[in-house]
Amino acid sequence: MSQAVVAIAGATGFVGTAIRNSLLEQFTVRGLTRSAYKLSHPDPNDPVQWVHCNAYSASSVEQALQGTDYLIYLIHSMVPSSRLTQASFQDLDLLLADNFAQGAKAAGLKQILYVGGLMPDDEREEASQHLSSRYEVEQVLQASGLPVTALRCGVIVGPGGSSLRILINLVRRLPIMGLPTWTWSQTQPVAIQDVLKAVKLCLGEPGEYSGSFDIGGPDLMTYKDMMQITAEEMGKNPWMFPFPFVTLGISKRWVSTISNSSQALVSPLVDSLRHDLRAKSNQLQDQLVSSAVTFRESVAASMDEHGFPLQNPRQELKREDQQMIREQRRVRSVQRLPLPPGKDARWALEEYVRWLPQFLKPFLRCDVLEDRRVLFCLRFLSTPLLDLHLRQGGDEHRTVLDIIGGLLADTRESPEGRLEFVEVFDGKYVIAAIHDFCPSLPWYIYNTTQAVVHLFVMSAFERHLARMCEASLVVDTNAERSAE
Incomplete structure (x- = not known):
């Protein structure tokens, strides 16, 4: 046996x-x-x-x-x-x-x-x-x-x-x-x-x-x-x-x-x-x-x-x-974000793609293509900063965008780079995570520019989701009072 x-x-x-x-x-x-x-x-x-x-x-x-x-x-x-x-x-x-x-x-x-x-x-x-x-x-x-x-x-x-x-x-x-x-x-x-x-x-x-x-x-x-x-x-x-x-x-x-x-x-x-x-x-x-x-x-x-x-x-x-780890130049960035009631990880990804160009409106645009690709581009450049592809096999609780190209990503060094949204605690939170990303910028420049901007953006997105959670709570409270 x-x-x-x-x-x-x-x-x-x-x-x-x-x-x-x-x-x-x-x-x-x-x-x-x-x-x-x-x-x-x-x-x-x-x-x-x-x-x-x-x-x-x-x-x-x-x-x-x-x-x-x-x-x-x-x-x-x-x-x-x-x-x-x-x-x-x-x-x-x-x-x-x-x-x-x-x-x-x-x-x-x-x-x-x-x-x-x-x-x-x-x-x-x-x-x-x-x-x-x-x-x-x-x-x-x-x-x-x-x-x-x-x-x-x-x-x-x-x-x-x-x-x-x-x-x-x-x-x-x-x-x-x-x-x-x-x-x-x-x-x-x-x-x-x-x-x-x-x-x-x-x-x-x-x-x-x-x-x-x-x-x-x-x-x-x-x-x-x-x-x-x-x-x-x-x-x-x-x-x-x-x-x-x-x-x-x-x-x-x-x-x-x-x-x-x-x-x-x-x-x-x-x-x-x-x-x-x-x-x-x-x-x-x-x-x-x-x-x-x-x-x-x-x-x-x-x-x-x-x-x-x-x-x-x-x-x-x-x-x-x-x-x-020092030689490989990989980046991991993980943030726990509040998730509005009734929403899931797929929604959080779609909301991020919709919200980000508005937040950085003078500089950034986002193109969603029919072949499941998402391109983040500077408004005055045709070449994308990041080229991502929606991975098949995900669901509403875990959605993954593979980083397949762009000016800011070294995909030859790290083809495993990805952005994912994962729902946890029965929808109370969603985790937004970048894994195994290798920047094309020199390390010191990346650390003092792109990495700082990413944290700034994710902090702003967290506040955006928190406001949506508060608005949803107000709506639910008013609905309960009306029902009474």
Whole structure:
């Protein structure tokens, strides 16, 4: 009898590496990766099936999931995937989750397992952008209609973890530590071994483990406690004292500088530290907590004998990928826009094509041709700035225009460039996204001209749609009053 196939999105990271290695005896594991370096340097002894998957392409995701039974979803988009990325990590996470939700549904998967984060104890408290984004991902995956198991984990502690590496480097490098107020927030870190136990218990059991489950270790502690225990395991005794005057903004900068971590990674993590994050009792947590690994044990196993954090398994791959990203000159621009009631992605595209020439009326015209082409041209030039073609196979919820030419596009370097509109959250929003676009202008000139204009235009289009939403709300309110 053949083994069930489990696909892992985010298979090369800290958590993904641990999960894929732990499942090899029970499942056929398919690792999904966009890394050209990973695919071009295969390990003949690696039992994992590595498959190319561009997570930003719905068709690529659906193709990569064909023939699989389960999906483990681990993607978080705090690391840039293009040389220029114009987007918040929340909007990128939302788009990626929708791609995988729709791809999993089309491929007929039996279960999606998502590893997210604990939510604040007080439901009335406004969650940080990082935690809110993880909750949105959970909602989007559940909207697929497939059985979804969401593991809401505390800080995952293990060799190579990004959050733990930041903590270890802070303690290792600072003999004196002024502690901001967030260091008194309570949390419940969980060892990577216990996350693996949870995955094994839930995977393949969508009937018993459908829904959201908090996962935490045996230690309820503050971030100050975590720093103190980490220092003890290093054999250090730093002087720690309360310093409540430090704002979150200052905290982000000094944490980034001292830990040698990017602001893109540190900023959303520090924002989340102001919350108390405790695992609520549930059937899965109750099975794990009695034998769970302590924070002291797991942090000790995550450092070498000199107190340095053990390397993230993706570190070498990350360096090669970043070099390739710099060389490829690709652009990604993603914006979440309000969608008027009763409208869809096809309408949003048509409205954009209608609105843009009016907004830039003295300069721009838009020609819609019978062969499904859309040309954006300067009024005094016959050659289009951009030549786009409406892709067949789309629907009212996802509409794609492929960039096939124009003065501003280098389609020989990147024939995959496209503009797409995707409806999410049952029509509450539409995501407008440019993917894999390669500009023909020199990079510095593009960055300071065309890229800036695009953001300006999309911001104006967002305001235009917001006014339409408000007008629709007024009409509905007046209609209700008239009916009364």
